[in-house]
Amino acid sequence: MDPLVGRTLDNKYLIEKLLGKGGMGSVYMALHTGTKRTVAVKIIAPQYMRNRELLIRFQREAEASGRLRHPNVVNVTDFGVTVIDTRPLAYLVMEYLDGETLFEMLQKQPLLPSSLAVEILEQISLGVSEAHRHGILHRDLKPQNIWMQPDGRGAYIVKVLDFGIAKLADPSALVMDLPELEAAPNAETNPEDENATQIIAPTELGLTSAFADASGFTTTVGSTLGTPAFMSPEQCSGKAVNEKSDLYSLAMLAYMMLAGELPFKGNARELIEQQITLTPDAPHTKNPKLSEIVSRVILESLAKDPNYRAPNCQSFVARMRVAVEGEVRILKDSRALGSGNSGVWFAILLLVMVPAVTILNGFRSLGRLATERQWLEDWQAFAIVLVIHFLVAYCALLWADMGMTRWFQYTRDQDGTVKSWFAQMMSTWKCYPRALIATCFTTRPVSDALAHIVILLEHRSVKQARLRSRELLRGNEHIALALLVRRFAVAWLVALYLPIAFVIGQAPLRVIFHEYLGEGFSNALSLASFSFMPIYGSFLLAWSMLYERARRSLGENSVEVMQRSGNTLSRVGQRIRLGTMLWAAIPVLLLLGLILPPSLGWNETFGNNLGSAVLEGRLKDAEAYLKNGADVNGGRGPGRYPFRQAVENGDRPMAELLLRYGASPDGYGGSASPLHYAVMRHHPEMIRFLLDHGAKTEVYDNTHDTPLSLAAKSNQIDAALILLAGGANRNTKDISGKTPLDHALAQNHLALAKILESK
Incomplete structure (x- = not known):
């Protein structure tokens, strides 16, 4: 049995049992006789008591530990030198720990x-x-x-x-006096x-x-x-x-x-x-x-x-x-924080979505014009606008990252007034072009992936932001790549939503190309495509968290994003939050999306109706619908009706069927007529067919072009000859005051110009 067990040190610490022994001393479990609290007592080995260096070391342990009050440092409460059986003993008292x-x-x-x-x-x-x-x-x-x-x-x-x-x-x-002991080696x-x-x-x-x-x-x-x-x-x-x-x-x-x-x-x-x-x-x-x-x-x-x-x-x-x-912890924390502030990021995504859709529809209109004027083939315009759709969605997500980061900076630093919030948002918009250039237009997308957060929080130039991003991401590139993959995936999901919807509807490629660039219903669907952006809400704070973590990796002091949201997170569970209500609204909106299009005639592109049968060339089904009373001139707005679709598809049997049931060969007026579409789609036989059935040549589309003007602009000699033979007037002027001959000369279509002059 250890001789110290059962003894009391300095009338304060009753030694109960030996816990362990090392080269320099032993550790005992003891009871503080005053407080009845169990403590650990470390006693220097007797053979070292004459070594002043080790006594100083022992006192140093007490001095160093006594200065510290931290959950991850053992708590030292006492130090002393006492005498047991004429032998001096130095001891140190610590908190008793299990484990x-x-x-x-x-x-x-x-x-x-x-x-x-x-x-x-x-x-x-x-x-x-x-x-x-x-x-x-x-x-x-x-x-x-x-x-x-x-x-x-x-x-x-x-x-x-x-x-x-x-x-x-x-x-x-060191303040404690040590006993004068005989020196030892x-x-x-x-x-x-x-x-x-x-x-x-x-x-x-x-x-x-x-x-x-x-x-x-x-x-x-x-x-x-x-x-x-x-x-x-x-x-x-x-x-x-x-x-x-x-x-x-x-x-x-x-x-x-x-x-x-x-x-x-x-x-x-x-x-x-x-x-x-x-x-x-x-x-x-x-x-x-x-x-x-x-x-x-x-x-x-x-x-x-x-x-x-x-x-x-x-x-x-x-x-x-x-x-x-890797990115797992960042995404987990981001999801937790985003859920506590889902109302905010829904609002930010909505603010981003409106200008994004406006920009996209502008490009889609340009793509539609390019195909109508024969500057591009359908598939070329489709590919270009699809890529633009992706880029617009990607840039919108980039701004959403910055918007959410700015929100937490705002809640941490500002007084919560509308004026201060507006100032924060305006500063985000002002730095957005720089962030876009620094992050997107770079040959090093991974290492420059934090540039937009750097510009937002550190107000640096494009070049400085890129250098700073590379510094922060050195060694963390794999995380930036993982987050970039998620952003790319969501952006492509947004961009591919419409084509995928058409594919699911079993539309042929030529229809997909055209409808993707269409107007009306397709323009509305472009807004629906951006509804997938809330999926990114789980990642909105991941870039801010990566920025904070990268700063700590460099040894820089930083404020955790999680700390910025303490007040917000404390409200979780106290009420039904806006984000919860918005999530609940999504199924309702989707249900309306299923109910409203058929009831309002928006979904003639697909489904069991006359429009879908004409679009897909199902002659027998179209005839069955017509026999059952389907409106042959019904459609999804001015100029978009079954007969025009048959002409656009070059489907002569379908066009003949529709004419038998009373379809108008001239359409509704006020927009491109079937004859315009026959010219735009390079269907000379359909042009002759329409003229044979009484189609008018002197009609205007929404840009005030006649069919002959369109043929002159796109250098369609066969179409021009058929139209001229059908009575088209070569002197009719468009809204700009130009005749078909003027357009042919302007486009350097000399052969067609000679035909127009001779006629």
């Missing part, structure tokens, strides 16, 4: 899951960073000094222990134990006196302390150490947890030599399940030169978390 050390955990499970390893590293970094803020370097981070306390929810509270060889910014601040623990804290004379390693200067002990010359398996090269070499030395030890812990072993093996002296001279093997070569990205982050902070390591411990862990979690 085990990280070393004991790794003995049972050498390879930890990446997510658990990152969580452990993050808590260690928080504790160590707190020490660094107080001017304290730990200098002995190793698994034995990391305590894993279960939190009761399946996770752990990680505590950093043993600041015994900590280096204080001001060592003279420096003690050395077992040099074969790679996990033990070592006290090694520099002369044994052939090192210089600089080793002693960096030891942090002003009372002893010629020794250093640390655990060789985890010591940084500069610590092993006796050079000046700083926070980057603790960072090296933290990276070595990461290596051990994720590779299942340490990179170097041997006794203390061999380990120190390897730490100074050898480059570790990549962790993923020892654990194939580990990605090369994670390996790269670890090896970066195991660099021999401290300048090449991460800026600090928290920056290293931020890079580790990014490498391990």
